[in-house]
Amino acid sequence: MAGIVTSVKELVVTVQFDEDAPTAQELIVVNNEYQSELLVDHLTPGGLVVCLNLRGQTHIVKGMTVERTHKGVEIPVGEATIGRILSAVGDVLDGEMAISSKEPRKAVHSLPKRSARLSTTEPEILETGIKVMDFFTPFVKGCKVGIIGGAGVGKTILIMEMIHNVAKSSSGLSFFAGIGERIREGHELYTTLQENDLLKNTCLFFAEMNENPVLRSLVGVSATAGAEYFRDEKQKDILFFADSMYRYVQAKNELSTILDQVPNEGGYEATIFSDVKTLQDRLSSNENGSITSVQTIYVPADDLSDPAVQFIQHEMDSVIVLSRKIADQGIRPAVDINATTSSLLTPEIVGERHYVLSVRVQALLEKYESLKNIIAIIGENELSPADRADYAKAQRLIANFTQNMFVMTKHNGIQGEYFTREQTLKSIEEIVI
DSSP states (O other), X not given: OOEEXXXXXXXXXXXXXSXXXXXXXXXXXXXXXXXXXXXXXXXOTTSEEEEEETTOOSOOOTTOEEEXXXXXXXXXXXXXXXXXXXXXXXXXXXXXXXOOTTSOEEETTOOOOOOOBOOOSSOOEEOOSOHHHHHHSOEETTOEEEEEEOTTSSHHHHHHHHIIIIIHHOSSEXXXXXXXXXXXXXXXXXXXXXXXXXXXXXEEEEEOTTSOHHHHHHXXXXXXXXXXXXXXXXXXXXXXXXXXXXXXXXXXXXXXXXXXXXXXXXXXXXXXXXXXXXXXXXXXXXXXXXXXXXXXEEOGGGOTTOHHHHHHHHTOSEEEEBOHHHHTTXXXXXXXXXXXXXXXXXXXXXXXXXXXXXXXXXXXXXXXXXXXXXXXXXXXXXXXXXXXXHHHHHHHHHHHTOOOOXXXXXXXXXXXXXXXHHHHHHHHHHHHO
């Protein structure tokens, strides 16, 4: 039994089904020359089906008939997707040949297989080669790392450097989800991966800021579904990079607005917590393999207290905070060390030597912040010899954590640097001990 389009308002299309109504997240197709696809959002008590115009096509008018497909959005998965750029609905974006319809496909909204969470007797630390990250936010297999900061403080540069360093030395597979970011950044990432021969181990999904909010809210889910396939069916360890998780919330918020839903107290969609939680829970590990994720979180107006930023942050094992104030001083990466936190910086995971050093360094840097205020009033010469010594050590530590990035070499002509964890620990010991 076909449905009838009863109204079209921006991206929202309502359809009347007298019987055999579709279910939420099902794709239905409008009977026009473009076979326009609608994604069912919800059903109203009156029997109307509220849908979202998936591709934003303008060829849908009231009175057109609609057919069910009895399936949701499906994307191609498997070997054919490695090295390719796909959209949120599985279309190829790299100008190369389309992926064959004979390749396996996976519904993006399907629930992951229920299985026991991966448990290992000893956590596996992955080296990033970035001093400040390896020291303060150890990158542990199966963990979630958030990189928080406002516009222009280096979030994308840091995530590209991690892809360059970690993906290059990893035997696993990398996924990248570009959620509502600049087209230029997506092109630079693709070029960087190509130049460093990393496309052969990478799958990319993009819905940049020029796309409609339906696709922008869907691309992270689609990339996650692809990662789940390789984890569960191919027993692969996955490195999952997302830029930016805040744009995912922003896209969901735009959809909530056009659907006339009442926002929560913070001004975001009422379902913000369940939306973020559902996606984060899928980025997990089990007995088949692991998904280790690095997610950038854009901070609107540099306001770290924003409710969306706070909630996403709570889902992370480690949080790296990038500061505009530090970036303005020419320090790269512009990490606010005192605001950066990690639940993985424990003796059981990083060892006694690393942990004790981290405690001493954090104490020195906190003292440095308080001494800066005193020096601004009375001058450094008025400090006690012990305080002057600690202040000097802190300055050397900050300089030590400054590092040149490989992905910036073509822009500034300065060769990038890679430091092993052992080199990082030794360089810090030389300063504080």
